[in-house]
Amino acid sequence: xxxxxxxxxxLSWLFVLVGxxxxxxxxxxxxxxxxxxxxxxxxxxxxxxxxxNPVTKIVxxxxxxxxxxxxxxxxxxxxxxxxxxxxLTLNNxxxxxxxxxxxxxxxxxxxxxGFAPYTAALTLEExxxxxxxxxxxxxxxxxSYMGFQHTLTLESVIYSLQISMRxxxxxxxxxxLVLTTTPSGxxxxxxxxxxxxxxxxxLVVAMRSVPRIFEAIDASIKAQLVRGLGSRAHPSIRPxxxxxxxxxxxxxxxxFLLRGAKNTAISADTxxxxxxxxxxYAKPLTYSKADRVTLLLVATALVxxxxxxxxxxxxGIPYVG
Amino acid sequence: MVVExxxxxxxxxxxxxxxxxxxxxxxxxxPALVVDELVIGEGEFVLVTGKSGSGKSTLVxxxxxxxxxxxPGDANLDPSQHSxxxxxxxxxxxxxxxxxxxxxxxxLLQDPETQVLNYDVEEEIAFxxxxxxxxxxxxxxRVSEAIDSVGxxxxxxxxxxxxxxxxxxxxxxxxxxxxxxxxxxxxxxxxNVDPEGSAALLDLIRSxxxxxxxxxxxxxxxxxxxxxRVILMDGxxxxxxxxxxxxxxxxxxxxxYGVEIPESYEYxxxxxxxxxxxxxxxxxxxxxxxxxxxxxxxxxxxxxxxxEVRVFSGERKLVDARISLGSGEILGVMGRNGAGKSTMLxxxxxxxxxxxxxxxxxxxxxxxxSGGSVGERGKYIAYVPQxxxxxxxxxxxxxxxxxxxxxxxxxxxxxxxxxLIRILSLEEYSSxxxxxxxxxxxxxxxxxxxxxxxxxxxLLDEPTSGQDFAHREALGHELSRLAALGYxxxxxxxxxxxxxxxxxxxxxxxxxxxxLDGAPxxxxxxxxxxxxxxxxxxxxxxxxxxx
Numbered sequence: 001x002x003x004x005x006x007x008x009x010x011l012s013w014l015f016v017l018v019g020x021x022x023x024x025x026x027x028x029x030x031x032x033x034x035x036x037x038x039x040x041x042x043x044x045x046x047x048x049x050x051x052x053n054p055v056t057k058i059v060x061x062x063x064x065x066x067x068x069x070x071x072x073x074x075x076x077x078x079x080x081x082x083x084x085x086x087x088l089t090l091n092n093x094x095x096x097x098x099x100x101x102x103x104x105x106x107x108x109x110x111x112x113x114g115f116a117p118y119t120a121a122l123t124l125e126e127x128x129x130x131x132x133x134x135x136x137x138x139x140x141x142x143x144s145y146m147g148f149q150h151t152l153t154l155e156s157v158i159y160s161l162q163i164s165m166r167x168x169x170x171x172x173x174x175x176x177l178v179l180t181t182t183p184s185g186x187x188x189x190x191x192x193x194x195x196x197x198x199x200x201x202x203l204v205v206a207m208r209s210v211p212r213i214f215e216a217i218d219a220s221i222k223a224q225l226v227r228g229l230g231s232r233a234h235p236s237i238r239p240x241x242x243x244x245x246x247x248x249x250x251x252x253x254x255x256f257l258l259r260g261a262k263n264t265a266i267s268a269d270t271x272x273x274x275x276x277x278x279x280x281y282a283k284p285l286t287y288s289k290a291d292r293v294t295l296l297l298v299a300t301a302l303v304x305x306x307x308x309x310x311x312x313x314x315x316g317i318p319y320v321g
Numbered sequence: 322m323v324v325e326x327x328x329x330x331x332x333x334x335x336x337x338x339x340x341x342x343x344x345x346x347x348x349x350x351x352p353a354l355v356v357d358e359l360v361i362g363e364g365e366f367v368l369v370t371g372k373s374g375s376g377k378s379t380l381v382x383x384x385x386x387x388x389x390x391x392x393p394g395d396a397n398l399d400p401s402q403h404s405x406x407x408x409x410x411x412x413x414x415x416x417x418x419x420x421x422x423x424x425x426x427x428x429l430l431q432d433p434e435t436q437v438l439n440y441d442v443e444e445e446i447a448f449x450x451x452x453x454x455x456x457x458x459x460x461x462x463r464v465s466e467a468i469d470s471v472g473x474x475x476x477x478x479x480x481x482x483x484x485x486x487x488x489x490x491x492x493x494x495x496x497x498x499x500x501x502x503x504x505x506x507x508x509x510x511x512x513n514v515d516p517e518g519s520a521a522l523l524d525l526i527r528s529x530x531x532x533x534x535x536x537x538x539x540x541x542x543x544x545x546x547x548x549x550r551v552i553l554m555d556g557x558x559x560x561x562x563x564x565x566x567x568x569x570x571x572x573x574x575x576x577x578y579g580v581e582i583p584e585s586y587e588y589x590x591x592x593x594x595x596x597x598x599x600x601x602x603x604x605x606x607x608x609x610x611x612x613x614x615x616x617x618x619x620x621x622x623x624x625x626x627x628x629e630v631r632v633f634s635g636e637r638k639l640v641d642a643r644i645s646l647g648s649g650e651i652l653g654v655m656g657r658n659g660a661g662k663s664t665m666l667x668x669x670x671x672x673x674x675x676x677x678x679x680x681x682x683x684x685x686x687x688x689x690x691s692g693g694s695v696g697e698r699g700k701y702i703a704y705v706p707q708x709x710x711x712x713x714x715x716x717x718x719x720x721x722x723x724x725x726x727x728x729x730x731x732x733x734x735x736x737x738x739x740x741l742i743r744i745l746s747l748e749e750y751s752s753x754x755x756x757x758x759x760x761x762x763x764x765x766x767x768x769x770x771x772x773x774x775x776x777x778x779x780l781l782d783e784p785t786s787g788q789d790f791a792h793r794e795a796l797g798h799e800l801s802r803l804a805a806l807g808y809x810x811x812x813x814x815x816x817x818x819x820x821x822x823x824x825x826x827x828x829x830x831x832x833x834x835x836x837l838d839g840a841p842x843x844x845x846x847x848x849x850x851x852x853x854x855x856x857x858x859x860x861x862x863x864x865x866x867x868x
Contacts, residue, residue, distance in 0.1 A: 032675045042440060044480070182440040184448075208438060211482065216711055222672040222695065223712035226704045228728035228774060231696030248714040255756050256710050260435035266387050267436035267493075270428045271449035271500060275420030282447040282460040 005140075012139045015152075019113030021239045026106035028242055031099055033218040037211045038092075039099045039175055042182050045091030048290065049180040054189030056291045057177045063298040064173040067305045068166045072314040075305070076165030080104060083172040090179060100175065104168045111164035116156040118148050127162075128155045166316075183207050188285050191278065198274060205264060209257065216256050220249035335408075336504050336533035337361040337384055342405035344379055344388055354379040354557045356405075363503070366534045368548040368565070370541055372579030373760070373789045376557035377537045381506045383407050384535065386414045386422040409504055423449065427502035431509040431787060433489035442476050442484075442492050449500040467499040471525055485658035487518015494525060504533045511543070512787045515658045515815045517852045519543070539789045541568070541575065542583050542857060545597075553578055569595055581790035581818075583857035584614070599857065603864030613865060618825045618840055621647020625809050626702075626778050630668045631680040632661070632833070639677070640665045640833040646778065646811055649804045653824035653841070654813045657852040661833035662813040663707075666780045669811075670704035671695040685778055700729065703771035703779040707786060712767050713755040718747055721755050721766055725774035734773065741769040744802055761792050765799065778809050785816040797823030817845070818856040829853060 027036065044050070049057070064083070068076040084104060087097040117139070125131060136157070139150035177186070183204040190200040221242065225231075230241030309315050339359040345352040354376045361367050369377050382388040384407055389398050398415070407414040409425050430436045439445040446467050450460040468474050471491050481489060490510060497505065507526060511519035526534060527547045538544050541551070551568055553561040555578045563571060572582050572590045585602050589595070592605045606613060626646040632639045640661040646652050654662050668679045672695060683690045685701040705712065715721040722741065726734035742748055745765040750758060755766045764784065771779055785793045797819060800810050804825075814820060820827050820841050827844040829837040831851045837844045842862065845855035 034674050034676055041482070042480075182444065184439050184441075184444040205438060208440070212434070216708065219706050219708060220711040220714065222670075223704070223706060224714060224724075225695045226670055226672060226699040226702075227712075227725040227770065228696060228699055231699065231728065232730055249711070252711050252713050252756065256708060259710075260432070263430050263432055263435035264438065265391060266428070267430060268438060268448075269391055269419050270385055270387065270423050270426075271496065272420040272423045272452035273448075275418075275423075275452050276454050278454065279451045280454050280457060280460065281451055282443070282457050282464060284457060 009140055012137070012143065012150075015137060015139075016143075019109070021243070022113070023106040023110040024243055025239050026102050026109070028246070029239065031102050033214045033221075035099055037214045039096060039103065040178060040207075040210045040214075042179060043091050045180065047089045047091070049086070049090065049176055051288065051290055052180070052294060053285055053287050053291045054177070054181045054185040055192055055285065056287075056294050057181060058186075058189050058193065059295060060298050061170070061173040061177055063302045065170045066302060068169045068316075070309045070316050071305055072316060073162035073165045075314060076169050079169035080165060080172060083169055083176065086176070087172075090176075096179065100172060103171065103175075107168050107171060108161065108164040111167060112157060112160040115160035115163055117150040117152050119156045119159060120148075124153070124155050124159055127159055130155055178207065185285075188281055192285060197277070197279060201268065201273065212260075213253065213257065216253045217246065217249050220252055221245040224248060334363040335360050336363040336365070336410055337535070338408040339380075339384070340406050340408075342383060342407060343403070344383060345402045347393060347402065352557055354383065356380065356559060359552075359559065359562070361504075361533055361535065363533055364531055365550065366548040367536070367550045367552060368541065368544050369535060369537045369552045369554060370539065370575070370580050371554035371560075372539075372791050375554040375578070377554050378508055379557065380554065381428070381508055381535060381537055383414065384409065384504075385426045385428045385506055386417070386419050387428075389415055390419040390422075420452070423500055423502070424453070425502055426504040426506065427497035427500050428506040428508065429490070429494050429497050429510050431512045433486055433493050433513065436493050437481050437489055437496075440480060440482075442473070442479050442481060445481055445492055446496045446499050449496060453500075463499045463501065467495040470498055470528075471495040472521075485515070485518065487514045487521060487658065490514050490518060490522055491525065494522065502532070505529060505535070507534065507536045507538075509537050509539065509787075511538070511540075515852070516817070516854055517657060520854070523547075540581050542581070542586075542597075553580065555579075569597065579789065579791045585857050585861045588613075588861070599860040599864050603861055603867075606861075606865060613861075615862065616822060619647070619649055619651075619804065621650040621809075621825065623648040625686050626669075626811075627684045628669055629682040630665050632664050632668050632673065633678040633680075634676070638833060640668065640830075642830060642833065642835050644811075644828060644835065646809050647825075648777075648809055649807055650826060651800050651804050651810045651812060651824045653820035653827045654811060654830060655815065655817065655820065655827060655848070655851075655853050656830035656836075660830040660851075662830055663782050664833075665830065666704070666782050666811065666813055669698075670702055670780055671698045672704065699725075699776075700774075701776060701778060703776040705767055705771050705779065705781045705784065707783040709764055709767035709784070710756065712770065713763065716754060717752050718755050718758075718766050719751040721770045722747075722751075722773050724770055725776075729774045731774050734775075737775065738769075738773050740806075741773060744806075745769045745799060760788070761795055764792075764796065768799065772803070772808065777807060779811070781810060781812045783813050783815070785812075785814045785819050793819050794822075817848070817853055818858065821845070821856045821858050 084100050087100045090096050134154040137152040143150040187200045224245040339356050342356045343352050344354045389403050446464045447460050450463045548565045572586045576582050585599050589602050624645050625648045629643045631641050656662050667673045690698050722738050827841045829851050845859045
């Protein structure tokens with residue numbers, strides 16, 4: 001009896017631990033900070049995506065977001081598969097495809113960890129159209145939080161998996177934009193879409209800062225490891241120390257970035273940034289045939305999806321309305 | 322204040338006029354800058370020098386309009402914090418919008434990494450003209466002219482993040498020139514750049530005929546040949562304002578205020594010579610039998626570190642070097658950007674980028690660490706990255722210094738930490754937040770923290786970068802004190818003068834291989850071939866040893 005309770009407790013903690021550290025292990029252990037930099041930074045290329053106008057890619061991202069939000073989960077899953085496969089067409093595509101798969105996996109694991117044990121039975125009944133649940137695990141009472149008794153059912157796992165498909169396609173579409181468009185291309189596109197220059201500039205500086213942020217975090221984490229963090233721990237629990245180092249690095253990295261931000265502000269404002277509400281561009285945006293075809297296809301997909309949803313086909317939230 | 326303007330009455334049209342200027346930073350009792358009057362003529366080249374915190378950057382920020390338009394901001398302008406006026410070609414800086422000022426005065430900052438905003442070279446240079454809403458033809462014309470005047474046409478199409486520090490700084494300079502300003506400010510433009518990059522940038526500045534140029538620089542020697550005038554600042558005030566040709570007569574004054582003056586200038590002054598020619602100075606020293614200071618290099622037969630390092634990026638070999646370090650030795654490592662210095666250091670510490678492959682045979686204090694993990698190597702080797710602030714993760718200095726002993730479970734660390742606190746003069750800051758300390762104090766905390774857990778070998782990646790002479794000297798003396806206690810250091814640096822003054826041995830890397838290895842006196846004989854100009858002290862030393 002006591003041994004059984006002890007085993008329950010241990011396994012419960014193990015599941016929580018795996019749920020929390022799993023996505024981190026994927027991101028930091030398998031993709032790594034340098035890999036993360038690779039999939040968040042533009043690299044020049046010549047394939048289809050690189051030739052598209054940034055406005056087209058932003059529209060593509062918005063349409064993917066809308067369709068994923070409106071439609072039944074498998075449409076999101078289909079989009080995820082198509083977008084992930086399209087990473088193979090990018091410069092150094094195979095490597096980026098692997099990173100995209102890993103990132104998608106970590107998103108799925110994190111979503112299941114975040115949703116599955118906490119989804120109310122009523123929601124599951126409505127969403128999955130079932131009355132009987134197949135319980136996989138029940139956490140001890142001391143895990144309950146704000147009235148939720150941690151219970152994992154097969155239906156809650158499936159439901160969470162379906163929910164994750166709304167995020168994964170959007171993440172991949174956003175990455176395609178970032179990976180295949182220069183920051184200034186994004187500025188020009190957003191300006192064309194009417195977004196104020198101050199907002200677009202903030203985005204561009206953020207995009208340019210992403211590699212610096214990861215490099216700074218990487219340097220800070222490694223400095224802690226060199227100084228002995230986790231050196232006495234068993235290798236199997238090193239990810240926890242990695243997480244500790246990551247959290248400890250936040251303040252020094254923020255201070256480091258803020259010190260640099262002052263220079264960035266001076267550099268922009270002493271070159272007439274925000275002189276006028278609009279800017280001109282040395283290289284104006286042009287639309288090619290590929291842009292027109294792509295825009296036509298995504299517009300058609302959007303219209304079909306909205307029409308289908310309005311008529312009850314493939315709705316994202318079938319139990320409402 | 323030493324003002325000798327009457328010696329060369331200003332015949333030029335005034336480009337910059339400063340009148341009754343005072344600026345006080347929020348929360349500070351004392352003003353950071355007080356300048357009664359300063360006039361800079363059109364086409365004049367002016368060097369502004371002084372130690373860190375002397376008010377140089379505040380002065381140029383008032384000239385380019387960053388103060389008061391950005392800091393504290395027009396809406397927050399308080400007369401008790403900012404008074405007086407600066408005029409640029411007749412425009413009152415405090416009353417002229419920053420974007421208008423940006424067409425008259427351009428500014429190149431110290432750190433190229435943070436001032437370059439755009440993805441590729443062309444976009445970066447076009448950024449300013451585009452902000453001015455110029456037609457695309459005019460933007461392209463200006464970009465092309467700026468590229469030619471800086472000589473970076475070969476960088477067209479390159480991504481800015483792939484450029485070296487020197488290349489990036491020249492791109493930043495072209496971006497400033499594309500605004501076609503009549504006044505140019507260079508705020509310590511070479512501090513973070515390797516010697517070759519610095520030389521290229523200084524050549525560019527020298528070529529800017531017709532523009533008024535204000536250069537803020539610690540290393541007087543490098544810009545003295547082409548500036549008309551030198552302004553010395555301290556405590557927010559102008560201490561001296563003299564023609565460049567008069568500097569030799571004032572080297573005592575400049576040295577006293579922490580400005581980096583070559584030793585040969587000091588000898589010339591003491592010998593009553595009005596020349597910077599090392600041959601003439603050396604002849605006079607020999608003739609008069611004056612004794613010359615030469616650093617005593619430590620001989621370190623006992624090796625504490627021996628390593629063979631190979632690092633690959635795909636099939637390309639980035640580093641293929643064999644290196645050793647003696648007990649109590651300070652070893653300088655120099656080389657061009659991309660020579661493999663930092664990569665070698667990271668490979669030794671076990672903190673290489675994951676996408677690089679390495680084969681490291683490493684023995685420290687007789688222990689084979691070839692297959693050791695980061696943590697295992699860290700038991701024997703301390704590593705301090707260039708951005709040492711990133712290592713400061715604790716809430717107090719004491720916590721930071723005891724971080725490593727605690728994590729490693731080192732017993733009896735109190736004596737060692739106490740000794741480091743004393744050597745590094747950190748006694749009064751032990752309960753302070755490390756990130757709130759001054760630059761020099763933060764560097765000392767990072768060094769102390771790296772050494773605290775019974776480590777005798779430390780790898781320091783560019784600890785001299787971006788620092789003024791006083792800070793570099795302080796670092797050199799700290800390392801020497803620690804070396805005398807048996808600590809050994811590998812110091813990657815671009816500063817040949819630091820090596821000359823403080824290192825026992827110098828290794829020059831070229832394309833990842835050890836090209837030169839020996840005492841600085843012998844290595845500097847041929848280091849120029851590898852992009853490392855020797856310091857003036859070496860030239861004097863060589864002249865003195867000529868028969």
